[in-house]
Amino acid sequence: MRFMLTRQCPLACCIVAASLAGWAERSTETPDPDAPLHERIKTLEALILANHWNDGLILPNVIFPPAGEERPVTGNHEDVAAHTAFYLAACSFEYAVMREPAVRERARALMDALLRLEQVTGVPGVVARGMYKTDKPLWHEKAFFFEHEWHDSTTMPGYRWEGDLSSDKFTNFFFAMSIYWELCADEAEKARVAGFLDRFVGRCVDYNFKLVDVDGKMTLWGNFCPDLPHENLNALEMLGGLKATYRITQKARYEAAYRRLIDEYHYDDEAILAKVLWPDEWKTPWDDNLAAQSLYVLMRWETDRDLLIKYRMSLNRHWFDWQKQLGKRGGHVYWFPMLYQVLAGEQVVGEDVQKILRGMGGLARGKRTYVIPVDGVRREVESEWEEASPSVLMGYWFGRHYGIIDPTW
Known part of the structure; x- marks a missing residue:
């Protein structure tokens, strides 16, 4: 029987059933391009829950058997x-709209999974990129990212986790958790969000604004440090992280760190230039997404008029390029015009943009030949893969x- 998510069944139960049943519940449905947007969104969500849900974590690129396992753990965990x-943020916005208890439970399950990414490392404030349950390393660990960043968990025996967290994940965490805290979490959940951000961002502050892994070394892309050369985008991200953490924890150390980076190191000026405008080869949609997440926090929660002007300048610089890219790129780019309209207060979502939004899609499938070890011999194995975008x-x-x-729609 194929797993299908419906509004009539308790969502938490569906998730558990899918997790226990493995690929017996795999969905092969494809969103109908001619269907209304809200129906395509439901289909995409059902696919994510059926094919990409790994104990509450979302594996974006899944490799199916025979190269993959009989559960959604084989793929790129980076x-x-x-x-x-992203899915936590989606569920939080959905709960704010629909007020359905099942959506809130799903968000709580996602929050549980994100907290386990810290628990699995064994070090408070050190967070994994991904993790999965296994009694031995699987072949995908050598096929994606850095093989040496995989570890056996000492705090969660039977799990492997991937380290070397980067600045983009730092941003993803404070963005999504701040939305969950604001729109979806009850008081107990708000305390859990505050505790996590206090440990996670606090460790970064303690190490002079660097992400430091279990080995005591700064991660490859974990540099927000004022004493080291860093990208302007990283300055914007750190300001966003500190603003969110102060708002949620109410601990003065985060406001003090925020002001120090502005008053002594002029991170607010760097934030203006976070968007690369030239050359085109240096412009990336993922950097745009990180800036958008940071600005969403900063421009709603900052009250200093001078700083708001600078953040608006950064937003305008991004919008100068974003409006040229409308309809040319998918995924998270869909929300850029909506974000600009919300933060700038300008009506930019007209009929042309609405047409683009109605065409939202986030699914890709295909076949590929993977070279994997089978009984000690490297063999070519053809398997289907699927990418889905929360x-x-x-x-x-x-x-x-x-x-x-x-x-x-």
Whole structure:
């Protein structure tokens, strides 16, 4: 029987059933391009829950048998934390719109999974990129990212986790968790969010604004440090992280760190230039997405007029390029015009943009030959793969939350 998510069944029960049943519940449905947007979104979400849900974590790229396992653990774990965070944000916006208890339970399950990414490392404030349950390393660990960043967990025996967290995951965490805290979490959950951000961002502050892994060394892309050369985008991200953490924890150390980076190191000026405008080869949609997440926090929670002007300058610089890219790129790019409209207060989502939004899609499938070890011999194995993007769900429910996307579309 194929797993299908319906509004009539308790969602938490569906998730558990899918997890226990493995690929017996795999969905092969494809969103109908001619169907209304809200139906395509439901189909995409059902696919994510059926094919990409790994104990509450979202594996964005799944490899199916025979190369993959009989459960959704084979694939690229590098961005598991990011996609899980996007889905948490999506569920939080959805709960704010629909007020359905099942959606809130799903968000809580995602939050549980994100917290396990810290628990599995054994060090408070050190967070994994991804993790999975296994009694031995599987072949995908050598096929994606850095093989040496995989570890056996000492705090969760029977699990493997991937380290070397980067600045983009730092941003994904404070963005998604701040939305969950604001729109979806009850008081107990708010305390859990505050505790996590205090440990996670606090460790970064303690190490002079660097992400430091279990080996005591700064991660490859974990540099926000004012004493080291860093990208302007990283300055914007750190300001966003500190603003969110102060708002949620109310601990003065984070406001003090925020002011120090501005007053002594001029991170607010660097934030203006976070967007690369030239050359085109240096412009990336993922950097745009990180800036968008940071600005969403900063421009709603900052009260200093001078700083708000600078953040608006950064937003304008991004919008200068974003409006040229509308319709050319998918995924999280769908929400850029909606974000600009919300933060700038300018009506930019007209008929042309609405047409683009109605065409939202976030699914890709195909076949590929993988070279994997089988009985000690490297063999070529052809398998199907699937990519699904929770960032599309996040963009959709963001638009619904702010009244930009019509529920009848």
